[in-house]
Amino acid sequence: MKKLHPASSATLLPPAYGHLQLNHCKTVSCRNFGSMDEHNYVVQRSNPSRPTMICRECGAFPPVINNHDVVAEVSRLKLAQSSGLPACNNPDCRNLGLPVLTHRHLYHAFGYSGDRQRYRCKCCQATFVDRWSGFNGKHMVQQKLLAMLFTGYSVRDICRRQGMNPKTFYDQLSHIASRCRRQLSMFDARLFKHAQTLSLASDLKPLQPNSDNGVLWIATGEASSGYIVGQHVNYHPADVDNPSKDHDPYQNNTRFMAAPNAQLVEVPLPAPQGILARVDATYREVLARPNMEDPLSHLPRINYPTKGCLVRPQYTVYAHYLHLSQMLEYNESLSLFMPQETLLRSACISVFLNRIKDNSIHPLYVIEDKGWRHGQAAGRIDIVLMSWWRDRWAFTRHDDIGKGICHIGGEKDNEKKWLEIASHRAISEYQTRFHDQFSQLVNEPRRKLRPAGLLPLLDIYRAWHNLCRQDRSGLTPAQQVGLTAAPLTLEQLLS
Ligand SMILES: [Zn+2]
Numbered sequence: 001m002k003k004l005h006p007a008s009s010a011t012l013l014p015p016a017y018g019h020l021q022l023n024h025c026k027t028v029s030c031r032n033f034g035s036m037d038e039h040n041y042v043v044q045r046s047n048p049s050r051p052t053m054i055c056r057e058c059g060a061f062p063p064v065i066n067n068h069d070v071v072a073e074v075s076r077l078k079l080a081q082s083s084g085l086p087a088c089n090n091p092d093c094r095n096l097g098l099p100v101l102t103h104r105h106l107y108h109a110f111g112y113s114g115d116r117q118r119y120r121c122k123c124c125q126a127t128f129v130d131r132w133s134g135f136n137g138k139h140m141v142q143q144k145l146l147a148m149l150f151t152g153y154s155v156r157d158i159c160r161r162q163g164m165n166p167k168t169f170y171d172q173l174s175h176i177a178s179r180c181r182r183q184l185s186m187f188d189a190r191l192f193k194h195a196q197t198l199s200l201a202s203d204l205k206p207l208q209p210n211s212d213n214g215v216l217w218i219a220t221g222e223a224s225s226g227y228i229v230g231q232h233v234n235y236h237p238a239d240v241d242n243p244s245k246d247h248d249p250y251q252n253n254t255r256f257m258a259a260p261n262a263q264l265v266e267v268p269l270p271a272p273q274g275i276l277a278r279v280d281a282t283y284r285e286v287l288a289r290p291n292m293e294d295p296l297s298h299l300p301r302i303n304y305p306t307k308g309c310l311v312r313p314q315y316t317v318y319a320h321y322l323h324l325s326q327m328l329e330y331n332e333s334l335s336l337f338m339p340q341e342t343l344l345r346s347a348c349i350s351v352f353l354n355r356i357k358d359n360s361i362h363p364l365y366v367i368e369d370k371g372w373r374h375g376q377a378a379g380r381i382d383i384v385l386m387s388w389w390r391d392r393w394a395f396t397r398h399d400d401i402g403k404g405i406c407h408i409g410g411e412k413d414n415e416k417k418w419l420e421i422a423s424h425r426a427i428s429e430y431q432t433r434f435h436d437q438f439s440q441l442v443n444e445p446r447r448k449l450r451p452a453g454l455l456p457l458l459d460i461y462r463a464w465h466n467l468c469r470q471d472r473s474g475l476t477p478a479q480q481v482g483l484t485a486a487p488l489t490l491e492q493l494l495s
């Protein structure tokens with residue numbers, strides 16, 4: 001066994017960024033849970049690419065993360081989200097990425113540029129133009145293009161039929177994406193304003209399931225309607241200088257990862273059938289990862305994108321929840337359902353630390369067999385403590401179809417209620433439908449190494465899904481959460 005150095009110096013943990021220190025014990029039942037006092041941990045840095053901190057109380061060993069980089073990642077996500085929207089885009093400004101449309105009080109109207117409104121940021125005085133305030137002259141072309149995309153035409157077919165070259169196609173696509181982000185930002189703001197009580201769900205999937213290109217896609221939405229409130233990918237479309245081969249959380253900008261070497265990993269056994277065995281297998285997989293919070297650290301090889309840069313997924317996921325937590329200022333009670341993934345759990349627990357302590361958040365792992373009827377009452381409930389962490393799972397079944405939940409905030413009753421209502425199905429299906437709807441584009445051989453072309457499509461898809469797509473009962477997710485009275489047409493989406 002390696003010798004552990006006693007904690008003594010003040011620089012053992014990566015420095016906090018402002019008040020943000022994400023390195024702490026993450027065992028909810030531990031006395032040191034959430035403690036940022038370095039004396040409560042043993043930190044071992046003898047292997048720089050794998051530093052560990054060990055809680056002196058419970059022995060847990062959460063991976064170490066760079067706080068500065070998580071904050072920088074939030075800014076990156078915000079800039080991408082507000083790209084093309086009228087918003088301050090000064091990375092050092094408090095108003096970064098807050099659109100005029102929903103944050104009027106932060107800006108002055110500041111004359112015109114042609115027929116377009118100009119604004120000035122009250123905080124940093126930067127000025128910018130609302131590119132979309134004029135008339136959309138490309139309205140008809142864009143509608144046709146969207147209609148063809150959504151009916152499964154390939155990019156080549158669309159270009160041929162519309163007589164446009166691929167560059168024009170992608171330009172139009174990114175214009176449409178900007179318009180979609182503009183529409184969504186207004187609806188999202190309204191949703192969060194009235195969300196004192198809210199149930200959300202997340203899922204994390206590869207953006208291109210057959211590509212092994214390391215691009216993961218996290219989406220979070222309202223749990224029953226599937227209204228998507230945020231989605232992000234750990235891929236930066238521009239090249240980055242000197243991305244790092246090894247993750248060193250004591251170095252800033254470590255989140256940008258270089259193409260890793262191929263590595264030998266054990267061939268995973270076929271997934272077991274029973275639900276309890278599946279949960280157990282997932283824990284084993286997580287414990288076998290070099291970094292438990294980085295699902296990519298356990299891949300034999302990554303088909304690294306030819307342009308742009310991968311971000312270590314833990315940074316994107318922590319940033320995703322930080323971004324979400326900033327939108328939840330009016331929220332008093334939150335449920336958050338997710339698949340069994342240590343990265344989601346750690347990020348959620350660290351970001352919502354204070355809410356876990358005052359019991360105003362209910363984060364839950366959920367696993368369901370195919371065919372589980374959503375909303376049916378639980379049958380007999382079995383409680384099983386699982387894995388190294390002794391997570392407390394509750395399982396139930398009807399005939400041979402099972403479901404399990406684990407309250408990762410530590411609540412010990414109410415299993416019956418959670419087994420009935422907790423589900424991330426609406427979000428998982430949203431992602432699966434994207435893969436099916438655009439399978440041509442998603443699986444195109446060339447596209448596997450060039451994921452950037454899919455980024456505008458993600459914004460368009462989210463807008464269409466939230467505002468236009470009707471489920472079997474004829475309602476859109478936006479209607480189900482009470483944001484709109486009717487589905488939007490493609491024409492309304494683009495105007
Ligand atoms: Zn502990």
Ligand SMILES: [Zn+2]
Pocket residue numbers: 088089090093094095096121122123124125126
């Ligand atoms: Zn500003």
